[in-house]
Amino acid sequence: MMGDEKGFVVKIGDAMDAAREKAQEVGTSLVKKAEVAADDAKRSMGKATTAVAKKARAAKATVKRKAKGAESDAKKMLGKAKRAVGSTAKSAVAGAKKAVGKAKRAVGIKKTAVKRKAGAAKKAAGRKTAAVKSAVKKGAAKARTAAKKVGAKARKATKKPAKKPVKRAAKKSGA
Numbered sequence: 001m002m003g004d005e006k007g008f009v010v011k012i013g014d015a016m017d018a019a020r021e022k023a024q025e026v027g028t029s030l031v032k033k034a035e036v037a038a039d040d041a042k043r044s045m046g047k048a049t050t051a052v053a054k055k056a057r058a059a060k061a062t063v064k065r066k067a068k069g070a071e072s073d074a075k076k077m078l079g080k081a082k083r084a085v086g087s088t089a090k091s092a093v094a095g096a097k098k099a100v101g102k103a104k105r106a107v108g109i110k111k112t113a114v115k116r117k118a119g120a121a122k123k124a125a126g127r128k129t130a131a132v133k134s135a136v137k138k139g140a141a142k143a144r145t146a147a148k149k150v151g152a153k154a155r156k157a158t159k160k161p162a163k164k165p166v167k168r169a170a171k172k173s174g175a
Contacts, residue, residue, distance in 0.1 A: 077153065077156065078154065080153065081150055081153040081154045084146075084149070084150050084153065085146075085147075085150040088142075088143070088146035088147070088149075088150065089143075089146075091142070091146075092139060092142060092143035092146065095135075095138070095139035095142065095143075096136075096139050098135065098139075099132060099135040099136045099139055102128070102131065102132045102135055103129075103132040103136075105128070106128030106129055106131070106132050
């Protein structure tokens with residue numbers, strides 16, 4: 001009976017050793033699988049980080065490029081506005097000179113061969129001064145409107161470019 005017990009205990013010991021070896025193999029296998037999974041996760045994270053950085057660089061370059069374009073457009077508009085102011089000022093000066101010339105001619109009435117009556121001369125002088133006044137008023141009005149237009153162009157040129165509206169998904173009707 002004692003020999004049978006010893007054989008049984010030995011069998012149990014052998015079975016436990018086999019189970020221990022099997023458990024060790026399974027544990028080693030699990031550790032390897034975990035290491036592989038961790039490496040895969042690291043690799044995936046690296047790829048994702050690289051992709052995000054690449055997208056960010058591309059977006060930054062796009063923004064820079066658009067800002068540069070907007071800046072050059074603004075400079076062009078400012079140049080146009082300056083030229084418009086210069087040309088308008090020149091034309092206003094020319095108009096003013098013209099008006100001054102008319103006024104000088106109106107004041108310095110020359111004697112004509114035919115003698116006119118005093119009343120007729122006064123009426124003619126009055127008409128000429130009225131013409132001079134209206135010419136001066138027109139010139140001033142043109143200069144004012146030109147200055148307003150130039151100011152508006154300059155403000156528009158220096159204004160920041162408008163942001164693009166955010167795209168939103170359209171709501172679907174439930175009915």
